[in-house]
Amino acid sequence: MSALPLEGIRVVDLAVVWAGPTVGRVLADLGADVIKVERLTAIDGTRFLYVADWDHEGDFWNRGLYLQKAQAGKRAITLDLSRESGKQLLARLIGRSDVVVENFTPHVMQSLGFDYESCKQLKPDIIFCSMSGYGGTGPYGDFRAIGMGLEPAAGVPHITGYPGGPPYKNGNTFADPLGGLLGAYGVLAALHHRRRTGEGQYIRMSLQEASIQIVGEALMEYQLTGRLPELRANRSASAAPQGVYRCRGADDWLYLSAGSDEEWEALCNATGHTEWARDERFADALARHRNHDALDGLIGEWCAGQDKTAAMDLLQRAGVMAAAVLNPREALLNEQLAAREFFTPVEIPGVEGPRPVWPYVPAKFSRFDAKPRGPAPAVGQHNREVFHDLLGVSDEELAQLEEEGVIGTEPVLPLPPDQFGETLAQPLEQYREQGAVLAIEGDYRDRVREATQRDAPGDAPGRS
Missing domain, CATH: 3.30.1540.10 (formyl-coa transferase, domain 3)
Known part of the structure; x- marks a missing residue:
């Protein structure tokens, strides 16, 4: 196999949860060195979701399986951007990078001193991808939003549901991964433009606009006929049955x-x-x-x-x-997905056996293999690689930064770790009683083992 197409590209990933991190995950699967930035006092909330084997002891925040879908194959550092020393380190990292990705509420990056214009001073050809609910401009530009609210903002629930009934939200928050995939396409286009012209640029992604792609048929129907589509559940306007x-x-x-x-x-x-x-x-x-x-x-x-x-x-x-x-x-366990080796078995430190992780570029290329190259990183796992090996920070400076809480590997939680873990570890049977899960299968580890028979890649390789 040839080298991955984005090898040599470095991405500073400031995004959280799902939509923004999906941009970085796509780029990482394509070979980019994606560096996730977190703050010890506010680590990514997905670290606390779906902890492997429901084991909330020890550093459970590094074993969240939700984390794998958006963070697999990345490196991770911690920085306190409320401190001048933290800002200086981020500025140095951006100066050595090609892409910045963020999905904060509009104006947060400006308040931190790292909006596009500021980053362009650090790296003139930087590509800056900013993702928000409504794109940061227009009458809704500053509105706060999450994926569940952006599906209605795009009109999707108005075309789903049963005749005579209310609009139905989709069973998953598809606005996040869809927006993340389209954001990654935007970054790829900007990288191609930069290769041709030497110019970086500012990408402003709207998740509302990303979600509009789903309702194209309904928009065209109204434009051409003046009709609003009727709810028809699982039926089709053209096929019957x-x-x-x-x-x-x-x-x-x-x-x-x-x-x-x-x-x-x-x-x-x-x-x-x-x-x-x-x-x-x-x-x-x-x-x-x-x-x-x-x-x-x-x-x-x-x-x-x-x-x-x-x-x-x-x-x-x-x-x-x-x-x-x-x-x-x-x-x-689907035989079709197994035949195409869709899932990649990934070894997650502290978790028994490899776990299957899916690619965010679900295509088979004849010249390279785009797939997760390792597990999601632990909190601050690559602090030394990035700060010492890449940016040249001395051992003494690193020790001082850690003592001051600017960097580190132990998150600051609202309770002691064991107590905080207990608050998250609601008995699984309660989820079943509440209707949140259909069943709890005791042999799930055997099932997972069936799906992970191929060799599993180790940790994402270090880079300099």
Whole structure:
């Protein structure tokens, strides 16, 4: 395999939680040296989410599995930017870097003295990617926002849900990863522009605008017809039948869609119900739309006796679009994903066995392999590599900075670590009783082991 395309590019990652860190995660998967910056008194909150094996003892904040999805393969340092010495170190690091990524509320970076104009003084060709809810300009520019609120701001819930019912929010906060991926594309475009012109630039990303991509069809419908789309749940404006149908099993479902007369006939033949094709109620696409309730009843009755995976395979081989609805365990063990080596087994210090981490560039390249190159870093894990090896800070200066709390590896928590861990370690059974989780499987480690049979990469390599 060839060298990764972004080797030699250094990124200062000041972003937190999911959207902003996704930019850095994409760049890291492509070979960039991404350095996550945290403050000991306010480490990234995702460090406390989904702690591996629900073990909240010791340095549990370094074992958060949520952390892996946005921080895998990066390096990590700590800096107190309320102190002049911390600001000086960040300035020196930016001066040796190519990209800065941040997702604070607008004006935070300016108040710290590290807005784009200030960073450009440190590195004239710096690329500065600023991500916020509304892009920092316009009447909403200064509004605070999180992913869950930006999906409604883009109009997405108005096209999801059931007929006659209220708007439905998506089950996940997709505005964050989608915005992060689009932000990474912006950085890649800026890097290409800089290679051609020598110019850096300021990228202002709006997560509202990123989320608008999802509702393009609805926007076009209104522009062209003046109609607001109706809520139609799992149905389609063009294909009929289309839906998600319960299969044999406690919570097993199958998606299928037949858009053309040929697909409809193939569906009838594959299910063994050729009489459906002769039914006048389903004679053509318009008739099938009008009688979708009747179709759902017939297809639902057939699906109720089927294994979802076998039904998917049967319909796909007949030329009908179908997919088994996978739960997280099934996705982890899915044969298609395994065949394409989608997950990378990553060794996480302090965690038994490797854990599967997915790529943020889900493509197979013929010349290089874009995937997570190691686990998410511990708090301040690479302080010495960055400050001493890269920036030339002496051992004496490092000791002084650590004594003053400017840098370090032990976060400042609101309670002693053991007590704070106890406050986070709500019994898992309570989550099940509250409906937050469907089931708790005692053999999950065996399942994870099944999904991580390949060699696992170690820690991200040091760089200078």
